[in-house]
Amino acid sequence: MDFKPNEEQRALASAVRDMASSLTPKDEGNGAPTGPQPFDPTGWSRMAEMGLLGLPFSEDAGGFGASSIEVALAASELGKARVALPYADAMAAAAALDAAGSDLLADVVGGEKVVLTAFGEKGGVWAPDQPTRTATGSGDGVTLSGVGVGNTDLSEAHAVVTTALADGELGVYLVEAPSVDRAVATFDGASAVRLGGREVLDAALALGNVAQSGEAIGAMEAALGMTVEYLKTRKQFGVPLMTFQALTQRAADMYVGVELTRSAVLFAAMALAEEVDVDAVSRAKYLVGTYGRLVGQEAIQLHGGIGMTAEYAVGHYTSRLASIERTFGDTRYHLARLAQGVGNHESVDVI
Known part of the structure; x- marks a missing residue:
C-alpha cells in the first residue's frame, strides 16, 4: 500500500x-x-x-x-x-x-450552517450507542427528550446530531435550533428528524475520528520538530543537547511513535474511502492516544522548564493531543472494542 x-x-x-x-x-x-x-x-x-x-x-x-x-x-x-x-x-x-x-x-x-454533534452523556461514560435520550413519535412528529453533550461549545451551532432510543431501538437524529448551554444540549420535547440507525452513527464517528486523528498527527509532527530543533540549538556544558545519547534516543522514540501513528491513520483513511471500517479507525485512535501522550510528554520534558510555559507552543500541542485522545471514545474504549472482536479473526500458527 x-x-x-x-x-x-x-x-x-x-x-x-x-x-x-x-x-x-x-x-x-x-x-x-x-x-x-x-x-x-x-x-x-x-x-x-x-x-x-x-x-x-x-x-x-x-x-x-x-x-x-x-x-x-x-x-x-x-x-x-x-x-x-x-x-x-x-x-x-x-x-x-x-x-x-x-x-x-x-x-x-x-x-452557511454549522452542524455539530452531541453524542455524549452528562457525567457518563462514552457510549453513543446506549444513550439515555429517548425519541417518541414518527415521521414529522418525532420529539426528543434528555441531554446530549458535545465536544465543543454548541452555542454557534444551527443544529446538532445526536442519538436516542425509540422503543429500545437506536437512532441518529437531527435537532435544529437546539437549546444549548456551552457544550450541553437539552432536548425537552425538541422536534427532530431521524437520520438513520447504527450505520449512520458508524459513518459519522468513523469520519470524525479520522479527521481528529489527522489533526493529532499534525500536532505530533510539530511537537517533534520543535523538540529536535531545540536539542540541536540548546547547549548544556558548552555542547548542544543533541550530543547526549540518552536525549537523542528519546527523540528517536518520539519519531517512531509519530511514523507508526501516521501509517495507522492513513490506513484508516484509505479504508474509510472504500467502506466504513470501524476496526481500522479504532486501531488508529488507539495509537493516537498512546503515542500522542508519549510525544507530548517527551516534548515537554526534553524542553525543560520552557516547555511548561504558556508562551511556548509545545505545551499547547500536548494539551490538544490530550483532548483528542478523549474525543469520540478514549484509548481504553477503542482498545476494548478491538478486544471484543479478537475472536472474529483467524488464528495464526507461529512455527
Missing part, C-alpha cells in the same frame, strides 16, 4: 497550510491562548471557501468528490497550526447528514 500523497494531495496540503497559518492563535502578551476558544466565524468561512467542509462528499451532495484521505491530510495541517475550530466534529455531523441524504448538507458544505 502506497502511503505517499499524490500531486493533488500535496497541493491541497500546501494550500491548507498557508490558510491555517493565518488562523493560529496569536500571542496577545500573556502567551498564545490554549484550550477551548470562542467560535471564529471568519475562520470557518475561510475553511468553507477552500472546500474543507465538503472534501469527502460527492458533488451531487454539494461536496468536492474527494475522500477521507484528503480530510486527514487537511486536518493534519490544521493540527500543526493549532487551529481552534471544530473541524473533526463538523465532519462527523456532516457524514451523518450525507449518509441520510439530508438537504442540509449543502448548507453545511457552503458554511
Whole structure:
C-alpha cells in the first residue's frame, strides 16, 4: 500500500497550510491562548471557501468528490497550526447528514450552517450507542427528550446530531435550533428528524475520528520538530543537547511513535474511502492516544522548564493531543472494542 500523497494531495496540503497559518492563535502578551476558544466565524468561512467542509462528499451532495484521505491530510495541517475550530466534529455531523441524504448538507458544505454533534452523556461514560435520550413519535412528529453533550461549545451551532432510543431501538437524529448551554444540549420535547440507525452513527464517528486523528498527527509532527530543533540549538556544558545519547534516543522514540501513528491513520483513511471500517479507525485512535501522550510528554520534558510555559507552543500541542485522545471514545474504549472482536479473526500458527 502506497502511503505517499499524490500531486493533488500535496497541493491541497500546501494550500491548507498557508490558510491555517493565518488562523493560529496569536500571542496577545500573556502567551498564545490554549484550550477551548470562542467560535471564529471568519475562520470557518475561510475553511468553507477552500472546500474543507465538503472534501469527502460527492458533488451531487454539494461536496468536492474527494475522500477521507484528503480530510486527514487537511486536518493534519490544521493540527500543526493549532487551529481552534471544530473541524473533526463538523465532519462527523456532516457524514451523518450525507449518509441520510439530508438537504442540509449543502448548507453545511457552503458554511452557511454549522452542524455539530452531541453524542455524549452528562457525567457518563462514552457510549453513543446506549444513550439515555429517548425519541417518541414518527415521521414529522418525532420529539426528543434528555441531554446530549458535545465536544465543543454548541452555542454557534444551527443544529446538532445526536442519538436516542425509540422503543429500545437506536437512532441518529437531527435537532435544529437546539437549546444549548456551552457544550450541553437539552432536548425537552425538541422536534427532530431521524437520520438513520447504527450505520449512520458508524459513518459519522468513523469520519470524525479520522479527521481528529489527522489533526493529532499534525500536532505530533510539530511537537517533534520543535523538540529536535531545540536539542540541536540548546547547549548544556558548552555542547548542544543533541550530543547526549540518552536525549537523542528519546527523540528517536518520539519519531517512531509519530511514523507508526501516521501509517495507522492513513490506513484508516484509505479504508474509510472504500467502506466504513470501524476496526481500522479504532486501531488508529488507539495509537493516537498512546503515542500522542508519549510525544507530548517527551516534548515537554526534553524542553525543560520552557516547555511548561504558556508562551511556548509545545505545551499547547500536548494539551490538544490530550483532548483528542478523549474525543469520540478514549484509548481504553477503542482498545476494548478491538478486544471484543479478537475472536472474529483467524488464528495464526507461529512455527
